[in-house]
Amino acid sequence: MQENKTFLHVFDQHTLRNIVKLTSDGLITELIGPIGTGKESYVFYSKDVHGYEVAVKIHRHNIQSFKEIPSYLSLRGIKSGGFLNTIDDWTRYEYKSLERAFNSGVRAPKPIGLYKNLIVMGFVGFNSVPAASAIKDSNFDLEEWYKDIIGFIIKMGKSGMIHGDLSPYNILNFDSKPYLIDFSQSLKLTSLTKEYLTRDINNINNWFLKLGKQDLLTEQEVLDSVYGEKK
DSSP, X not given: OOOHHHHHHHOOHHHHHHHHHHHXXXXXXXXXXXXXXXSSEEEEEEEOTTOOEEEEEEEOOOGGGGTTHHHHHHHHTOOOSSHHHHXXXXXXHHXXXXXXHHXXXXXXXXXXXXXXXXXXXXXXXXXXXXXXXXTTOOOSOHHHHHHHHXXXXXXXXXXXXXXXXXXXXXXXXXXXXXXXOOOTTOEEOOTTTHHHHXXXXXXXXXXXXXXXXXXXXXXXXHHHHHHTTOO
């Protein structure tokens, strides 16, 4: 499936059983990749039984990868028993956030399926070649991208959620349009988590400022659009 190092890091016995379940359900076939890596997860390319391209995100069963999980679970109001259940809860929360963002009109991978520590979603790319992250491919229209991405932040906020880790590293450039990915640090929008919303806004503003865009919305202007009358 993969070279030994990746295999040992990702495919423990629990994960292998979960992959068999998704395969038997027809959501995935052979895993190819990885096409994306992170501290706590790997993303693999696959196809479903009908030949449609999908991406499979696997959260690793490795406690060292989740040092910050207790603080995030506290903000999310999640209490879990046992480490494996905690990873499964973390994965489920990410999937639900992806669903909420996608359904609110954010351009993001289409949520397809979830099982334990695995997420199946639409593949952002073409013919097995994944779209590049925006940090590596900045060949796009600054005005349109800024409008879209700030609009995504507002749509998510109005739906009651925050991406939580929004930066050019978590935005893909596909067909010259931005796609938001990696909702693993997403949170519900509350008075306790508002700082994460402002951090997302400032990350995007700082990035576009470096790219040369001058007429940016202020943090407060974006917040006003999110909260409307409810400040």
